[in-house]
Amino acid sequence: MNAMAAEPSAALPDRIWLKSYPPGVPAEVGAPTARSLGELFENSCRTWRTRPAFTSMGKSMTYGEMEDATRAVGAWLQSRGLRKGDRVAVMMPNVLQNPIAVYGILRAGMTVVNVNPLYTPRELEHQLNDSGARAIFVMENFAHTVEQVLARTKLEHVIVTSMGDMLGLKGHIVNFVVRRVKKLVPKWSIPSAIHFSTALSEGRHHDLKVENVGLTDIAFLQYTGGTTGISKGAALTHANLLANKQQIALWLEAAFAHRKRPEGMTFLCALPLYHIFALTVNSLMGVATGSNNLLIANPRDIPAFVKELGKYKVHIFPGLNTLFNALMNNKDFRGLDFSSYILVLGGGMAVQKPVAERWLAMTGCPITEGYGLSETSPVATVNRLDRKEFTGTIGLPLPSTEIDIRDEDGASLSLGEVGEICIRGPQVMQGYWQKPDETARVMTPDGFFRSGDMGFMNPEGYVKIVDRKKDMxxxxxxxxxxxxxxxxxxxxxxxxxxxxxxxxxxxxxxxxxxxxxxxxxxxxxxxxxxxxxxxxxxxxxxxxxxxxxxxxxxxxxxxxxxxxxx
The missing domain is CATH 3.30.300.30 (ANL, C-terminal domain)
Structure with missing residues (x-):
């Protein structure tokens, strides 16, 4: 079901939220600036070849180096017989190999299946079989999980990487510590597995065949329970993600209304890249703006995280309420220099007012709350980025996005009335992968996605969540x-x-x-x-x-x- 083809809403003809938009932000996004995410990535690599793109454990890779490594990954996959549209899983934390694998898969015209590395064998088996993944890139720390389900899946290729890969000589020390000192790599045996460095090396001997990838092709299967408990793959097209990238980019302009845009920004990427929030707001937005993403592999280790944070000038910081709270309770964090912070985005869960107020007092930079779901690529609403006050709402619908509050029968409700938050826009998924019945349950005939969240819209167009319809x-x-x-x-x-x-x-x-x-x-x-x-x-x-x-x-x-x- 294609939400992009829907007719304008009759429920809110005047789109009252537009009157609350920041100056200069248009009501609609224009046509995509690229035909695919792979093309977007390649354009950025050409434009900012010498700039750092991703940094992990003190090692940065430039856009030029990322272009070379992703081309090798894509060529290697093609050399193994994988074709356009084939699904390839990525099961690793925030290390350099993650974006290398993801953009390599996209450049080869294939579909990325993001997998939580901490999944149990039962959870992993379901996701691999439901997606029909033919290959998986996995960190060796989690290879034992793949080993347990391999025989019951359609996997033909297992590419295993180590924590220290891509870190040069330092990587040998990192791998020794991870394996021998911290003992974080359970024993595993997959005789057919190939090492990540071998795949890169072999891929460099092949040409990357350019596939005719279009806007309607599926870029990611982003697994979620949706509004029911069955894990389903939200089919996100290149158009969905490119649209959300553009919507966020237009909204981002307001953040620079009173602050000069730095030449080469740094995004803090503490949220896992397999989660839709970090995928779009960190990875895609970072690449689209020629920025550097500072990857944090284990944000739960707050002391190590803060130590890393102190080495860089961070400009944009997407995070969760729990992360902000944990950081503020660390004395070393409180001693950092926050003067470079331009934007701190809160999502994934409600930002609590005491946390937001304490953060603003401590850092001088407000937490701006937004809202989205895997099914909406993910961002649907955001508060204004040129304001410091905490609204307690999830903000205004992004350009080209409509929010309608509906009752149980699907009828639109008046301002202030509580109903289900329904979303329509170019970022709304095409449906759940091979689950037409589940898709029909959440997509309305006029193209709105039923979020399962209950809320209301105030007269200024701001949306407030009050409860969840489901038991999630x-x-x-x-x-x-x-x-x-x-x-x-x-x-x-x-x-x-x-x-x-x-x-x-x-x-x-x-x-x-x-x-x-x-x-x-x-x-x-x-x-x-x-x-x-x-x-x-x-x-x-x-x-x-x-x-x-x-x-x-x-x-x-x-x-x-x-x-x-x-």
């Missing part, structure tokens, strides 16, 4: 779906019934709480948590387990999560 739990910006947690819990032989809800958590926004009715009275909380840890990645695991003799149910026997939430 939001943990540090990641969606957790109760159905999946419950299904895993129910697979334990000692569990009779299970129900999962989200409970408030000062660190992660929400945490998962699991209610259990035991089949085996000897079942313990530790056993339930251990079982969940085997089958769910960390952020999905229940933090709390409560045993009950029965769970509240409707008259047809459906478990009532709302009663458990109190």
């Amino acid at each position: 739990i939001l943990v540090s910006g990641f969606n957790v779906y109760p159905n999946e947690v419950e299904e895993v819990a129910m697979s334990h032989p000692g569990v009779l019934e299970a129900a999962a809800i989200g409970v408030p958590d000062t660190h992660s926004g929400e945490a998962v709480k699991l209610f259990i009715v035991r089949k085996d009275e000897s079942l313990t909380e530790a056993q339930v948590k251990a079982h969940c840890a085997e089958n769910l990645t960390n952020y999905k695991r229940p933090r709390f387990v409560e045993f009950r003799t029965e769970l509240p149910k409707s008259n047809v026997g459906k478990i009532l999560r709302r009663e458990l939430r109190g």
